Amino acid sequence: MLGNFKYYNPTKLYFGKDAMDGLGIELSRYGKNVLLVYGGGSIKENGIYDRVVTALKQHGKNIFEDGGVMPNPTIEKLREGCERARKAQADFILAVGGGSVCDYAKALSVSVHCGEDAWQKYFIDFDEPTCEIVPVGCVLTMVGTGSEMNGGSVITNHQQKLKIGHVFGDNVFPKFSILNPEFTYSVPRYQMISGIYDIMSHILEQYFSGRDDNTSDYLMEGLLRSLIHSAEIAVKDPRDYEARSNIMWTATWALNTLVAKGKTTDWMVHMLGQAVAAHTDATHGMTLAAVSMAYYRYVLHYGLPKFARYAVNVWGVSPEGKTEEETALEGLDAMERWMKRIGLVMNLSELGANREMLDGIVQSTVIMTGGYKILDAQEIYRILEASL
Ligand code: NZQ
Numbered sequence: 473m474l475g476n477f478k479y480y481n482p483t484k485l486y487f488g489k490d491a492m493d494g495l496g497i498e499l500s501r502y503g504k505n506v507l508l509v510y511g512g513g514s515i516k517e518n519g520i521y522d523r524v525v526t527a528l529k530q531h532g533k534n535i536f537e538d539g540g541v542m543p544n545p546t547i548e549k550l551r552e553g554c555e556r557a558r559k560a561q562a563d564f565i566l567a568v569g570g571g572s573v574c575d576y577a578k579a580l581s582v583s584v585h586c587g588e589d590a591w592q593k594y595f596i597d598f599d600e601p602t603c604e605i606v607p608v609g610c611v612l613t614m615v616g617t618g619s620e621m622n623g624g625s626v627i628t629n630h631q632q633k634l635k636i637g638h639v640f641g642d643n644v645f646p647k648f649s650i651l652n653p654e655f656t657y658s659v660p661r662y663q664m665i666s667g668i669y670d671i672m673s674h675i676l677e678q679y680f681s682g683r684d685d686n687t688s689d690y691l692m693e694g695l696l697r698s699l700i701h702s703a704e705i706a707v708k709d710p711r712d713y714e715a716r717s718n719i720m721w722t723a724t725w726a727l728n729t730l731v732a733k734g735k736t737t738d739w740m741v742h743m744l745g746q747a748v749a750a751h752t753d754a755t756h757g758m759t760l761a762a763v764s765m766a767y768y769r770y771v772l773h774y775g776l777p778k779f780a781r782y783a784v785n786v787w788g789v790s791p792e793g794k795t796e797e798e799t800a801l802e803g804l805d806a807m808e809r810w811m812k813r814i815g816l817v818m819n820l821s822e823l824g825a826n827r828e829m830l831d832g833i834v835q836s837t838v839i840m841t842g843g844y845k846i847l848d849a850q851e852i853y854r855i856l857e858a859s860l
């Protein structure tokens with residue numbers, strides 16, 4: 473049942489080959505001091521940096537740089553960024569990069585004027601910001617997380633072996649995002665595929681919950697079919713604009729709060745993946761791919777009708793003459809074949825995890841309660857073991 477909810481998404485999107493035209497329009501709405509946040513340097517190689525700096529200069533901005541945001545951004549980097557932003561008296565934060573850069577920019581936006589320890593406040597106590605929030609804009613260069621149109625911010629604390637996401641309210645969403653599919657052409661194949669699976673996982677985490685008849689599920693089945701189709705094209709030809717643009721648009725809608733409406737949502741695959749990353753620093757989407765099949769084959773028995781529906785409506789499995797379980801399992805088999813075909817990492821060993829790490833990974837795993845089965849520590853261990 474859909475129940476009561478508020479729906480509001482404040483992020484303005486500029487999509488397509490001309491999306492950068494929107495940057496100038498938006499920049500004029502904000503103050504002079506812009507903190508330009510980016511990652512390890514890919515934007516300097518593919519020309520995006522030059523285009524952004526030109527736009528900033530044209531609009532008379534004072535540019536302060538905060539580069540070197542790593543994949544899976546750390547709390548240490550966030551603390552350093554706060555110093556820079558304060559020194560710059562930043563009026564605006566412009567994130568140019570993938571999910572890591574965008575997540576980091578959001579964490580920065582609520583930490584610059586916070587006066588408390590950001591890790592403790594936002595990622596342990598899950599407090600909401602009470603300080604001034606520096607507005608953020610995003611030029612997206614890598615597709616997958618949906619960070620361009622949501623309040624999510626995932627930060628890693630290596631010392632505590634924790635990778636935690638805080639989903640902030642709409643006051644922390646990017647004010648605008650520039651989505652030019654061509655900007656993603658230079659993303660390495662491994663990252664592109666990882667991002668594709670991240671999108672799939674976001675949809676499935678929301679889809680595999682609830683037992684009602686819900687519009688959100690129908691929307692998600694459509695998004696999944698588009699993603700599965702476009703992914704096959706993109707891995708063969710990464711410069712296929714149609715496929716890359718469809719994937720980009722699907723990523724945004726997979727995690728911008730729309731399809732979560734009326735859903736309890738699971739997120740257990742993400743909790744497992746984030747725990748793995750806290751111990752290995754592995755690429756986000758790959759950590760999800762490596763644990764997914766073991767997890768879904770385990771929880772399938774607790775949510776059988778939905779898994780059978782998934783098999784039929786998303787993977788085209790015929791239910792004729794089959795039990796619900798047979799249909800459901802065939803759907804997961806089809807999903808696994810697709811995952812292998814597009815080149816995903818299918819086990820944890822390849823990501824640097826080993827049996828000795830499993831107890832620690834179990835301890836780092838946050839247990840969620842919205843899916844078909846609330847796992848205990850032993851079940852988590854067994855799923856991780858089956859994923860090795
Ligand atoms: O750092 P640079 O040099 O930019 O290189 C990056 C990085 O090495 C590279 N890249 C990005 N755009 C490129 C490019 N290389 C060439 N050309 C381009 N156009 O790709 C690598 C990965 O980038 P990253 O931003 O780390 O990837 P992604 O977008 O997958 O973000 C991952 C982070 O987002 C979090 C993850 O946990 C992880 O920390 N997530 C955020 C979510 C949210 N905000 O809602 C939800 C997700 O579930 C996820 O947890």
Ligand code: ZN
Pocket residue numbers: 617670673674742756
């Ligand atoms: Zn994700």
